[in-house]
Amino acid sequence: MVAALVSARLPALLADPPPAPGRRWLTNARLVDGTGAAPRDGSAVLVEDGRIVAVAGTGDVPSADVEVLDLGGRTLLPGLIDAHVHLSSSYPHPQPAEGVEPIYPGTHAHIVAASARAVLRMGVTTVRDVGGFGDIIVEVRQAMRYGAFRGPRLLTCGRIVSPTAPGGRFFPGMYREADGADDVRRAVREQIRYGADFVKVMTTGARSVELEDPHPAQLTREELRVLVEEAHRQGYRVAAHCEGLAGTELAVEEGVDTIEHGMYLAQRPDLLERLAADGRILVPTLSCLYGVAGLGEAVQPGSASTGGAEPPAPTWTPLLVELAEHNLEQARLTVRAAREAGVTMAMGFDWKGRNALELLRMIDAGLTAREALVAATAGSARALGLEDRLGTVEPGKLADLLVVDGDPLEEPELLLDPDRIWLVVQLGAPAVGAALERSPSVAAAPAALTR
Ligand SMILES: [Zn+2]
Incomplete structure (x- = not known):
C-alpha cells in the first residue's frame, strides 16, 4: 500500500x-x-x-x-493524539524579571523537553507540532530518539511556510516566508530536507498577531496550488492555518488535508460538506481562542474555571481579546455544524500540557463524550495520515x-x-x-x- x-x-x-x-x-x-x-x-x-x-x-x-x-x-x-500543538510556545520562556540574568540560548530546549515529558504523562502518546521556534523541536525529537527521555511521538512541520507577512516578525525562526510559485515549491522542499513530517502553510493571517488580518487570503491560489501539489507529489500532507473564509475556501478547493482553526466554517455549509465528502479533517483548536480570550482553564466560556482558580487576566491586546471572544462563539457553532455535516474532527489544544482540556471543550461545544474521544484518537490519527498505525x-x-x-x-x-x-x-x-x-x-x- x-x-x-x-x-x-x-x-x-x-x-x-x-x-x-x-x-x-x-x-x-x-x-x-x-x-x-x-x-x-x-x-x-x-x-x-x-x-x-x-x-x-x-x-x-x-x-x-x-x-x-x-x-x-x-x-x-x-493513547491520545494531539493534532495541533506548539511544544515550544510561550517563547521566550521563562520570561525573567528585570535584572535577572539573561536566559542562555540552550535553556529553552530543556524546557521544551520537560513539556514533552509532561504531555506524555497526561496520556498523549503522539503530537503534531505545527510551528516551533528555531530548531528546538527537531533537537528535542533527536534527543528522544537517542533515549535521553520519553515523550510523545513528535511530528513536525519544520518551518511554517508563509507568504511574507507580519507573523514572520513576531515569531522568530518559526516561518519560512516564501513568495511566488517557485519560491513556495523550494520552501516545501526545504522542509522535507529538514526532517518535516508534513507541510504547514498560512493561508490567512493569524489573530494572535495584531498586524495580521484573516481577510483576504494571504497567498494566491497559484502559490497554494503549487505548495499542495509539491507536498502531495512527494507524499507529505498539508495542514493550513485558516481563519478568514476566503483563505479557508482556497484551502478546501486546493486540496489541503487538514483545516486548522476554520472557525467561520459554520457560515459555509458547502465547504463543510466538501470536507466531509473528501474525508478531510477539521482541527477546531477551541483552546487557542479560550487562551487569547483570557478564559484560563474554563470549559464553558461563560462559567468559572473547572480548575477552581480564577481565570487569569487577559494578557493579549484588547483588540485581540475581543476578537477571540467573537471567534470562540463562531468556532463553537462550527464544531456543531461540522458534526452535523459529518466532518471528521481532530483534537488540537494549540498549547501544551493539559491537552485534554480541548476534548472537554469540544464536548461543551456539542460533541458527545464518545465523539470527542474518537476525535482525540482516531480522528487525530487520520489528521496525521497515520490511521493505519495509530488511533x-x-x-x-x-x-x-x-x-x-x-x-x-x-x-x-x-x-x-x-x-x-x-x-x-x-x-x-x-x-x-x-x-x-x-x-x-x-x-x-x-x-x-x-x-
Ligand atoms: Zn497553532
Whole structure:
C-alpha cells in the first residue's frame, strides 16, 4: 500500500523508541477502542513486539510466554493524539524579571523537553507540532530518539511556510516566508530536507498577531496550488492555518488535508460538506481562542474555571481579546455544524500540557463524550495520515495505549487528573503513569510546564 510506504519514512516514526520485546497480555479492562464502538467490559489485549496482535475477552488467556498485566477493571483506550500543538510556545520562556540574568540560548530546549515529558504523562502518546521556534523541536525529537527521555511521538512541520507577512516578525525562526510559485515549491522542499513530517502553510493571517488580518487570503491560489501539489507529489500532507473564509475556501478547493482553526466554517455549509465528502479533517483548536480570550482553564466560556482558580487576566491586546471572544462563539457553532455535516474532527489544544482540556471543550461545544474521544484518537490519527498505525485499539496497530482510573465517557474530566492517568504504554512498554510512581501527586508536572 502506497500510504504505508510513504509514512514509514516519516522522521517521527524513525525516531520512535524501541518497541517492548515479547508478548504482554493486558487483561481485565473496560475497552474504549477509539472507533466509537460502545465500551466493552472484560476485555483484554495481546501485545507483541510493540504491536497489538489481538483484542479478546479476559477469559481467552493466551497459552504461554506472555507477561500478564491485570488492569483491575480500569479503562483501556488508545493513547491520545494531539493534532495541533506548539511544544515550544510561550517563547521566550521563562520570561525573567528585570535584572535577572539573561536566559542562555540552550535553556529553552530543556524546557521544551520537560513539556514533552509532561504531555506524555497526561496520556498523549503522539503530537503534531505545527510551528516551533528555531530548531528546538527537531533537537528535542533527536534527543528522544537517542533515549535521553520519553515523550510523545513528535511530528513536525519544520518551518511554517508563509507568504511574507507580519507573523514572520513576531515569531522568530518559526516561518519560512516564501513568495511566488517557485519560491513556495523550494520552501516545501526545504522542509522535507529538514526532517518535516508534513507541510504547514498560512493561508490567512493569524489573530494572535495584531498586524495580521484573516481577510483576504494571504497567498494566491497559484502559490497554494503549487505548495499542495509539491507536498502531495512527494507524499507529505498539508495542514493550513485558516481563519478568514476566503483563505479557508482556497484551502478546501486546493486540496489541503487538514483545516486548522476554520472557525467561520459554520457560515459555509458547502465547504463543510466538501470536507466531509473528501474525508478531510477539521482541527477546531477551541483552546487557542479560550487562551487569547483570557478564559484560563474554563470549559464553558461563560462559567468559572473547572480548575477552581480564577481565570487569569487577559494578557493579549484588547483588540485581540475581543476578537477571540467573537471567534470562540463562531468556532463553537462550527464544531456543531461540522458534526452535523459529518466532518471528521481532530483534537488540537494549540498549547501544551493539559491537552485534554480541548476534548472537554469540544464536548461543551456539542460533541458527545464518545465523539470527542474518537476525535482525540482516531480522528487525530487520520489528521496525521497515520490511521493505519495509530488511533484505535485494533490488531495491527502500534501498542500506544492509555489506562485510566474510571470511565472517561462518563467522566471525561478525569483525563486532566494525573493521579487517574494510571498507565501510559508506548509501543508495548509501560512508560509513565500513576501506577509507576510512588507518590503521584508529588511527581505530577510542575504547573509552570503545563501551558
Ligand atoms: Zn497553532
